[in-house]
Amino acid sequence: MTISLSATELENLDRRHVIHPHQRPDRQDRRVMVRGQGSTVWDAAGRDFLDALGGGIWVAQVGHGRTELAEAAKEQSLSLAHFTTFFEYTNDKAARLAGRLAALAPDHINRMYFTNSGSEGVDTAIKLARLYHHHRGESSRTWILARHYGYHGSSYGSGTATGIPDMQAAVGPNLPNVEKLMPPYAYRAEFYGGQDVTDFLIAELTATIERIGAENIAAMIGEPVLGGGGVIAPPADYWPRVREVLSKHGILLIADEVITAFGRTGAWFDSAQRGMQPDLIVTAKGLTSGYQPLGAVLMSDAIGETVPAIGGSFFHGHTYAGHPVACAVALANLDIIESEGLLDRSLKIGAGFRSGLAAAADLPTVGDVRVEGATVGIELVTDKATRESLPPDLALAVADELYYNHGILTRNYGATLVLSPPLVFTDEETARTSAALTEVLARVDIEGC
Ligand code: PLP
Numbered sequence: 001m002t003i004s005l006s007a008t009e010l011e012n013l014d015r016r017h018v019i020h021p022h023q024r025p026d027r028q029d030r031r032v033m034v035r036g037q038g039s040t041v042w043d044a045a046g047r048d049f050l051d052a053l054g055g056g057i058w059v060a061q062v063g064h065g066r067t068e069l070a071e072a073a074k075e076q077s078l079s080l081a082h083f084t085t086f087f088e089y090t091n092d093k094a095a096r097l098a099g100r101l102a103a104l105a106p107d108h109i110n111r112m113y114f115t116n117s118g119s120e121g122v123d124t125a126i127k128l129a130r131l132y133h134h135h136r137g138e139s140s141r142t143w144i145l146a147r148h149y150g151y152h153g154s155s156y157g158s159g160t161a162t163g164i165p166d167m168q169a170a171v172g173p174n175l176p177n178v179e180k181l182m183p184p185y186a187y188r189a190e191f192y193g194g195q196d197v198t199d200f201l202i203a204e205l206t207a208t209i210e211r212i213g214a215e216n217i218a219a220m221i222g223e224p225v226l227g228g229g230g231v232i233a234p235p236a237d238y239w240p241r242v243r244e245v246l247s248k249h250g251i252l253l254i255a256d257e258v259i260t261a262f263g264r265t266g267a268w269f270d271s272a273q274r275g276m277q278p279d280l281i282v283t284a285k286g287l288t289s290g291y292q293p294l295g296a297v298l299m300s301d302a303i304g305e306t307v308p309a310i311g312g313s314f315f316h317g318h319t320y321a322g323h324p325v326a327c328a329v330a331l332a333n334l335d336i337i338e339s340e341g342l343l344d345r346s347l348k349i350g351a352g353f354r355s356g357l358a359a360a361a362d363l364p365t366v367g368d369v370r371v372e373g374a375t376v377g378i379e380l381v382t383d384k385a386t387r388e389s390l391p392p393d394l395a396l397a398v399a400d401e402l403y404y405n406h407g408i409l410t411r412n413y414g415a416t417l418v419l420s421p422p423l424v425f426t427d428e429e430t431a432r433t434s435a436a437l438t439e440v441l442a443r444v445d446i447e448g449c
Helices: 007-017 054-058 067-080 092-104 118-135 156-161 197-212 238-248 301-311 324-339 342-356 392-406 427-442
Strands: 033-037 040-043 048-051 109-115 143-147 178-181 217-222 252-256 280-283 295-300 366-371 376-383 411-413 416-419
Touching (some): 048 054, 067 324, 092 109, 092 295, 092 324, 109 301, 118 217, 118 252, 118 280, 118 295, 143 197, 178 197, 197 217, 197 238, 217 238, 238 252, 295 301, 324 342, 342 427, 376 392, 392 416, 392 427
Parallel strands (some): 143 217, 217 252
Antiparallel strands (some): 040 048, 109 295, 280 295, 366 376, 411 416
């Protein structure tokens, strides 16, 4: 029997008992969401919100309340709720999903390992890269190159690769042998001392490889477009040139596509449209649109054939790897993305935001508007000329204003406001979000929100 609780009782229960990811002690309000349909969610008090964040955190590709996904979960739960993929066991949905992903991935990628989250996927990819070299007789290759502003998760491995120092603070030794490089952040030209961004970064990469020694480096990891860092897309020549340098030195490339895969930026895999040619692709979030926790690490044939075959076994495993209910939901989710043309829709949403936010881009506190498919980053500044960042708390106040007074969900990552709506966001919803943002941003320096 479920006892019905008021919105206030739920908030109090949560405040008393739940520790939230990335929780700030000074933020004591609670936003208890109870229902969703399309791009709208409702809280426990019955108030509706336009979810311009895709389930709060770059997830809900096909939108909320899809009966197809609920039916897929129900049907699979009734036929076989769980069976492991450890050892030689498998289940039909894991096998089918792996085949489906192999067909969508670049030709040299045909094998995958299933996880429950992006962080597990990044840890798995780091291990696979090191194991690959080990089994080929290059055990000294343990270093991982990552980037400042990158976000890769919060386990020890993925958290160390993440370019946010808070993630590594006060938890004892992090993963050893991880080196951070600069990100390709064209708006912050000052980072590169007047040099071309890619030239600077290639010189930095080359010098780093020389310093550490190519024979000690396993892989470089990067998001094709930095997500949590503020929706930062690289110059077109960045990934092809990085790939060239890495290949020359036998270093693997891991594309962290936890945000970008499955249509978020208009492609099944964003790495394919940026010339990354990765050896490993880490996915999660949009794989099930958040209806089940599931991720997949896709690997090149070279890695897939080396690690389990030469190594004898891949001594790594999660109880729920290839969970049949999650895989059944992922298959139904991919069906919807395909049949409803959501990759194209993602690009159309982006075009809508580009025009909808044109007036906002001229406001004195808006430094840069970055649109990559259905993903938007609006970098806020105190001064357009000096590009000094707006204090993050003011950016948070903008998101709060949109939440409380416009019923629209957005969020700030530092001084950058981020949108990642479901790929079913309508033209009207795009226009409404753009108008509300423009109105609130226009008041930032007048009222300080
Ligand atoms: N990689 C990227 C690019 C992410 O954005 C995230 C989470 O936001 C992760 C990895 C970690 O995924 P998870 O939170 O599912 O562990």
